[in-house]
Amino acid sequence: MNKRTITASSFALALLSTVVLTSCSAETDTAASGDATGTLIVYTNSNSDGRGEWITEQASAAGLDIEIVGLGGADLANRIVAEKNNPVGDVVFGLNNMFFETLKAEEAVSAYTPAWSGEVDSTAGDAEDGVFWPLVEQAIVMAYDTNTVSAADAPTEIADLWDGDQYTGNYEVNTALGQATPQLVLAGLLAPYADEDGDLGISDDGWDQVQAYFGHGSPAVEGTDLYARLIRGEVDFGVIPSSGITSRDTEYGTVTGVISPEDGVPYVTEQIAVINGTPRQEQAEEFIDWFGSSDVQGQFAAKFAAYPVNTEARAQALPAVVELIESLPKQDIDWALTREHIGEWVEKTELEYLP
Amino acid sequence: MLRSPLVLIVALVTVWFIATFLIFPNATLLIGTFFPDGQLSFRAFEKLVSSERAMNSLWHSFLLAGTLAVTVNVVGIFIVLVTDYFAIRGARILWLGYATTLIYGGIVLAAGYNFIYGRYGFVTNAVGNWFPDIDRDWFSGYFAVVVVMTLATTTNHMLFLGSSLAKIDYQTIEAARNMGAGTLRILWRIVLPALRPMIFAVTVLTFLTGLGALTAPIVLGGTDFQTVAPMILTFSKSSSSQDLAALLAIILGLATIVLLAMMNRAEKSGVYFSVAKVATPLQKQKIPNRVTNGVVHVLAYALFVVYATPVLLIVLFSFLDSTAILRGMITWDALTLDNYATVFGTPSVLRPFIVSVVYSALASAIVVLGMLFVARVLQKYRNPVTGLLEYLLHIPWILPTILIALALVMTFDRPQALVGGQVLTGTTSLLLLAYIIVKIPFTLRLLKAAFASVPESLEDAARILGAGSMFTLRKVLFPLVIPTAAAITALNFNSLLDDYDAAVFLYHPLYQPLGIAIKASTEGENNLDSMSITFVYTVLLMIIMGLAMYLVYGRSGAATRRARRRASRN
Numbered sequence: 060m061n062k063r064t065i066t067a068s069s070f071a072l073a074l075l076s077t078v079v080l081t082s083c084s085a086e087t088d089t090a091a092s093g094d095a096t097g098t099l100i101v102y103t104n105s106n107s108d109g110r111g112e113w114i115t116e117q118a119s120a121a122g123l124d125i126e127i128v129g130l131g132g133a134d135l136a137n138r139i140v141a142e143k144n145n146p147v148g149d150v151v152f153g154l155n156n157m158f159f160e161t162l163k164a165e166e167a168v169s170a171y172t173p174a175w176s177g178e179v180d181s182t183a184g185d186a187e188d189g190v191f192w193p194l195v196e197q198a199i200v201m202a203y204d205t206n207t208v209s210a211a212d213a214p215t216e217i218a219d220l221w222d223g224d225q226y227t228g229n230y231e232v233n234t235a236l237g238q239a240t241p242q243l244v245l246a247g248l249l250a251p252y253a254d255e256d257g258d259l260g261i262s263d264d265g266w267d268q269v270q271a272y273f274g275h276g277s278p279a280v281e282g283t284d285l286y287a288r289l290i291r292g293e294v295d296f297g298v299i300p301s302s303g304i305t306s307r308d309t310e311y312g313t314v315t316g317v318i319s320p321e322d323g324v325p326y327v328t329e330q331i332a333v334i335n336g337t338p339r340q341e342q343a344e345e346f347i348d349w350f351g352s353s354d355v356q357g358q359f360a361a362k363f364a365a366y367p368v369n370t371e372a373r374a375q376a377l378p379a380v381v382e383l384i385e386s387l388p389k390q391d392i393d394w395a396l397t398r399e400h401i402g403e404w405v406e407k408t409e410l411e412y413l414p
Numbered sequence: 415m416l417r418s419p420l421v422l423i424v425a426l427v428t429v430w431f432i433a434t435f436l437i438f439p440n441a442t443l444l445i446g447t448f449f450p451d452g453q454l455s456f457r458a459f460e461k462l463v464s465s466e467r468a469m470n471s472l473w474h475s476f477l478l479a480g481t482l483a484v485t486v487n488v489v490g491i492f493i494v495l496v497t498d499y500f501a502i503r504g505a506r507i508l509w510l511g512y513a514t515t516l517i518y519g520g521i522v523l524a525a526g527y528n529f530i531y532g533r534y535g536f537v538t539n540a541v542g543n544w545f546p547d548i549d550r551d552w553f554s555g556y557f558a559v560v561v562v563m564t565l566a567t568t569t570n571h572m573l574f575l576g577s578s579l580a581k582i583d584y585q586t587i588e589a590a591r592n593m594g595a596g597t598l599r600i601l602w603r604i605v606l607p608a609l610r611p612m613i614f615a616v617t618v619l620t621f622l623t624g625l626g627a628l629t630a631p632i633v634l635g636g637t638d639f640q641t642v643a644p645m646i647l648t649f650s651k652s653s654s655s656q657d658l659a660a661l662l663a664i665i666l667g668l669a670t671i672v673l674l675a676m677m678n679r680a681e682k683s684g685v686y687f688s689v690a691k692v693a694t695p696l697q698k699q700k701i702p703n704r705v706t707n708g709v710v711h712v713l714a715y716a717l718f719v720v721y722a723t724p725v726l727l728i729v730l731f732s733f734l735d736s737t738a739i740l741r742g743m744i745t746w747d748a749l750t751l752d753n754y755a756t757v758f759g760t761p762s763v764l765r766p767f768i769v770s771v772v773y774s775a776l777a778s779a780i781v782v783l784g785m786l787f788v789a790r791v792l793q794k795y796r797n798p799v800t801g802l803l804e805y806l807l808h809i810p811w812i813l814p815t816i817l818i819a820l821a822l823v824m825t826f827d828r829p830q831a832l833v834g835g836q837v838l839t840g841t842t843s844l845l846l847l848a849y850i851i852v853k854i855p856f857t858l859r860l861l862k863a864a865f866a867s868v869p870e871s872l873e874d875a876a877r878i879l880g881a882g883s884m885f886t887l888r889k890v891l892f893p894l895v896i897p898t899a900a901a902i903t904a905l906n907f908n909s910l911l912d913d914y915d916a917a918v919f920l921y922h923p924l925y926q927p928l929g930i931a932i933k934a935s936t937e938g939e940n941n942l943d944s945m946s947i948t949f950v951y952t953v954l955l956m957i958i959m960g961l962a963m964y965l966v967y968g969r970s971g972a973a974t975r976r977a978r979r980r981a982s983r984n
Binding site for chain 1: 629
């Protein structure tokens with residue numbers, strides 16, 4: 060073996076060891092797992108609009124050292140399930156009940172009864188086993204701008220939009236079914252048509268509704284806000300979570316009206332739970348007790364136009380928000396059925412009904 | 415071949431890497447998806463075949479890929495010729511304009527074109543003022559997607575064909591001219607054939623890009639021209655539909671591999687004489703016919719305007735408030751620094767930039783270094799084993815990044831003997847590994863093409879003169895492929911910088927990469943400035959990416975120019 064081949068071999072070896080070393084060196088900063096002290100990793104999809112920073116600051120003032128990991132709802136739920144054998148996060152909050160049902164079924168979250176459990180309606184969370192607990196409630200509404208469509212002209216039932224051709228192409232439908240809100244819209248559409256003998260637990264009439272809903276709608280435009288489309292007259296109606304209305308009315312000069320059907324609108328409840336297998340169980344529980352308390356939830360509600368489930372915190376919520384939410388009846392949705400089938404519903408819709 | 419320790423080590427490392435990181439995790443995931451109860455399930459296949467929408471989307475993806483394979487070659491070769499081969503006035507300015515696609519892409523690029531030609535775009539508005547009856551949706555569907563993606567994916571041509579062109583033996587061209595061949599004939603019979611290995615390689619890449627097209631069809635495709643990538647994305651996020659995502663992705667991946675095999679055969683059957691053995695640098699050719707010359711100039715500058723406008727607009731938009739952008743009304747009052755204030759006002763805004771720069775730089779350097787050896791061995795020793803290894807290294811092309819990432823998390827969440835009993839999930843190394851993995855096929859493809867255009871006689875000469883294999887590799891072969899390798903490194907770096915798909919499942923909570931940070935700051939129900947903030951981040955990314963390209967090109971480009979000047983002086 061001459062000198063150069065030795066150089067060659069050692070170079071290749073060095074490359075190999077780079078790969079191996081990066082694997083090993085990683086051991087030193089597994090802050091995420093293994094030790095019971097250190098920063099508490101909080102997983103959430105509710106960190107945008109400055110919420111993440113606010114929570115981190117407030118927690119730090121309360122003596123809690125946390126790091127927020129913010130991801131979109133579906134991505135976050137998938138990540139927690141994928142990591143369940145070696146959890147990286149310690150607490151998760153903000154996902155809706157549908158996602159939490161999945162996490163519970165996958166045993167990715169574990170039961171803990173928070174100190175504030177008496178202040179919330181336990182049926183809004185996991186009444187059976189107390190695995191996850193409710194924080195904030197939102198309505199998913201069909202909104203319009205009363206400057207262009209008067210309340211008297213607006214349909215009274217959402218289904219009027221696709222019943223006949225009057226509103227064809229005039230309401231926005233979100234076709235990104237991997238996201239949480241479009242999934243909830245789908246669940247709301249199908250809920251009245253639950254039928255054990257039907258396809259995927261839904262009668263044919265239900266699927267006709269889905270077909271008509273997407274068939275008559277105008278698909279959402281990636282990167283263009285619903286309200287931008289409303290004010291330039293592209294569409295007159297569109298779905299939005301209730302917490303987004305106030306800021307848009309200020310920004311776009313709209314006066315939002317919502318269709319309030321007799322059977323109600325879908326509500327979602329954002330929840331909180333300890334991630335199963337965390338080494339920082341105690342800190343995780345401490346964080347949950349702090350974050351869900353009426354005081355913190357009240358401040359959070361006042362700052363971010365949220366509607367807290369914690370009844371004592373509601374006093375601090377914005378009056379406009381309380382008024383809107385309390386004017387909208389809650390649609391009766393079988394969440395157990397929805398969780399069981401939502402994946403298949405999304406798949407069927409994606410394959411057969413999307414435009 | 416096994417007598418050389420270099421080859422032996424490269425082979426061992428490659429086999430270990432393929433087994434550990436390419437086959438093991440993905441096979442586990444795929445077996446779980448397609449054999450849910452230990453039985454092969456045809457569910458996914460049946461679902462897809464019976465879905466008209468899935469079949470249509472799939473057809474659209476193939477149509478797009480096939481179209482792009484032609485259009486991108488036409489535009490790409492034209493660009494390379496006007497910047498590097500023909501004597502065109504202001505070729506350097508033109509180069510800069512065409513090079514803008516190097517520093518941005520994805521949603522911003524599609525949105526940029528949409529803001530110009532779309533329903534509410536400037537051009538449409540301006541034309542609409544004169545002719546109120548025009549169809550405002552003229553720029554949508556198949557046509558719009560093809561136009562935008564053609565312009566957006568000429569990057570590979572610019573970099574790799576450009577560098578192949580520079581290596582052409584100028585004496586052959588002069589000889590041909592002396593024998594009376596015309597400009598067109600020289601181009602057709604000498605220049606283009608010499609570029610064939612690289613044209614094949616970039617065609618495969620273009621085809622793959624077309625198959626995986628995501629944002630351009632979403633933004634511009636309308637309801638008539640949706641492709642399959644958005645569907646794959648939706649399905650791969652739902653555990654009950656992952657088999658559909660995997661199947662669709664495998665169909666696209668196999669199509670690419672088939673094309674790759676065809677190109678490999680064509681590459682083998684060809685003989686490439688014209689690569690320079692003597693350093694006579696290429697001299698720019700004048701177009702003798704005045705009319706043709708004029709037409710080529712006009713075309714080149716028209717293309718320049720089309721390329722450069724979206725970039726200028728994006729820079730402008732980053733200084734506008736978002737309602738002005740959405741309303742399409744731009745006035746002096748709407749100009750603002752607020753978007754930048756929002757981005758830089760976020761605490762620790764710089765950290766994700768640093769994290770991503772480090773990750774991307776490490777990953778792109780490691781993958782290029784590793785693949786230099788692998789491509790060399792694969793190129794030199796052609797037998798069934800190396801052939802198989804080569805195809806196995808293309809596994810990352812067959813699966814969507816999201817599934818690769820999921821497979822990694824789920825495989826390495828327990829001690830694995832293959833990596834010395836380490837648990838990799840939750841560590842900082844897993845994301846680096848994922849980045850290396852997803853960049854392997856692209857890197858290998860282009861490096862192999864680069865090695866293919868190096869004449870064997872050079873190596874023979876080195877051996878006869880008594881050089882060892884490493885010495886030959888280091889002093890003779892590497893210098894010839896270094897320009898390509900540098901370009902690949904820069905491209906890999908740029909494309910990893912704002913990655914989201916791999917990071918979302920793999921990033922370490924304390925080291926948030928840029929893609930996640932951008933998404934976080936542009937998402938949210940009350941975040942009305944999301945598009946403006948995306949533009950700000952794009953501008954910042956453009957600066958970093960431009961810097962990366964300058965480090966690679968500005969300097970090596972200057973070196974070649976110096977060499978050219980020296981040669982012309984002699």
